[in-house]
Amino acid sequence: MTETLAPAPATSPARLSRLADDDLALLLLIRHFELELLRLYGAGELNGTTHTCLGQEYVPVALRPLLGPGDFVFSNHRGHGHYLARFGDAHGLLAEIMGREGAVCGGVGGSQHLHRDRYLSTGVQGESLPVAAGVALHLRRTEPGTLACVHIGDGTWGEGAVYEALNLASLWDLPLLVVVENNGIAQSTPTGAQLAGTIAGRAAAFGIGHHLVVSTDVNEIRPALEPLVAGVRRGRPLVVEFRTHRLGPHSKGDDTRPPEAVRAAREHDWYDRYAHDHPDHFHPLDARARALVEGVVAEVSARPPSRWSPCE
Numbered sequence: 616m617t618e619t620l621a622p623a624p625a626t627s628p629a630r631l632s633r634l635a636d637d638d639l640a641l642l643l644l645i646r647h648f649e650l651e652l653l654r655l656y657g658a659g660e661l662n663g664t665t666h667t668c669l670g671q672e673y674v675p676v677a678l679r680p681l682l683g684p685g686d687f688v689f690s691n692h693r694g695h696g697h698y699l700a701r702f703g704d705a706h707g708l709l710a711e712i713m714g715r716e717g718a719v720c721g722g723v724g725g726s727q728h729l730h731r732d733r734y735l736s737t738g739v740q741g742e743s744l745p746v747a748a749g750v751a752l753h754l755r756r757t758e759p760g761t762l763a764c765v766h767i768g769d770g771t772w773g774e775g776a777v778y779e780a781l782n783l784a785s786l787w788d789l790p791l792l793v794v795v796e797n798n799g800i801a802q803s804t805p806t807g808a809q810l811a812g813t814i815a816g817r818a819a820a821f822g823i824g825h826h827l828v829v830s831t832d833v834n835e836i837r838p839a840l841e842p843l844v845a846g847v848r849r850g851r852p853l854v855v856e857f858r859t860h861r862l863g864p865h866s867k868g869d870d871t872r873p874p875e876a877v878r879a880a881r882e883h884d885w886y887d888r889y890a891h892d893h894p895d896h897f898h899p900l901d902a903r904a905r906a907l908v909e910g911v912v913a914e915v916s917a918r919p920p921s922r923w924s925p926c927e
């Protein structure tokens with residue numbers, strides 16, 4: 616039922632290392648979940664809008680074991696992968712997006728506005744960073760060793776609230792991990808047309824450390840991040856910038872990029888590269904993830920509409 620995108624051109628960068636089963640399974644779950652969402656949207660089955668993280672799945676997968684249940688995660692409009700990496704709950708998420716029984720937030724949050732335990736997402740760009748900074752201050756005082764992790768995109772560096780939050784995070788030594796998923800575009804605006812200087816330079820202006828990730832290999836990214844995340848827990852904020860690629864449209868059918876830009880994004884896609892580099896590992900787990908997502912779609916689609924009351 617899920618569709619893969621056509622194979623990428625054979626100009627792949629370095630060979631990917633062999634992943635642990637659970638990491639590959641999670642990457643594939645997110646990939647097939649997102650592909651199914653685009654199909655369901657096209658069939659008129661979804662409530663509201665949706666933005667997929669196709670191509671960026673490895674970001675929350677790499678971070679997953681570095682974050683504990685005591686940490687807060689603040690996600691954004693492109694957050695399905697963040698949620699699935701934290702909870703693995705494809706049923707609750709799909710029910711939320713489809714407005715069916717068992718939805719994480721009663722079906723009123725939809726794709727972009729989720730709240731579960733210490734996980735929140737918002738579709739309003741720049742809204743989450745000041746909130747995350749406030750939560751980080753609370754955590755520093757009451758639960759030292761925990762942190763607030765916030766995901767933002769490159770385009771979100773155009774919001775003034777980001778700089779107010781960075782200022783206080785540095786001044787007050789807040790355990791704040793800012794994960795930037797720099798996919799080189801904000802809706803239809805290339806980053807080069809809207810961001811002067813660099814994200815590293817902007818972090819440096821506040822005395823905040825910056826770590827650049829260009830790899831898509833979870834086995835390379837995670838050990839490099841581990842000591843840095845430990846430093847955040849001790850009270851030094853950090854910006855981790857992933858140079859990543861948005862594989863799909865901004866939201867649904869709204870891809871304004873020229874074909875060369877889409878091709879370039881596909882050349883970096885871990886999915887085709889992993890299938891090429893490790894076919895024996897990839898194919899059985901890929902088939903399992905497709906079947907799993909198909910089952911989730913069938914099961915959730917058959918549920919009655921969600922019901923929500925502010926008094927419940």
Ligand SMILES: Cc1ncc(C[n+]2csc(CCOP(=O)(O)OP(=O)(O)O)c2C)c(N)n1
Pocket residue numbers: 692693738739740741767768769770771772796798800801802861865
């Ligand atoms: C305050 C605000 N302004 C505008 C929008 C509309 N909008 C949604 S996503 C988006 C682009 C975001 O770009 P980026 O931060 O790079 O994230 P990406 O979509 O690339 O993941 C815009 C302009 C919004 N959600 N919030």
Ligand SMILES: [Mg+2]
Pocket residue numbers: 768769770796797798799800801802
């Ligand atoms: Mg972007």
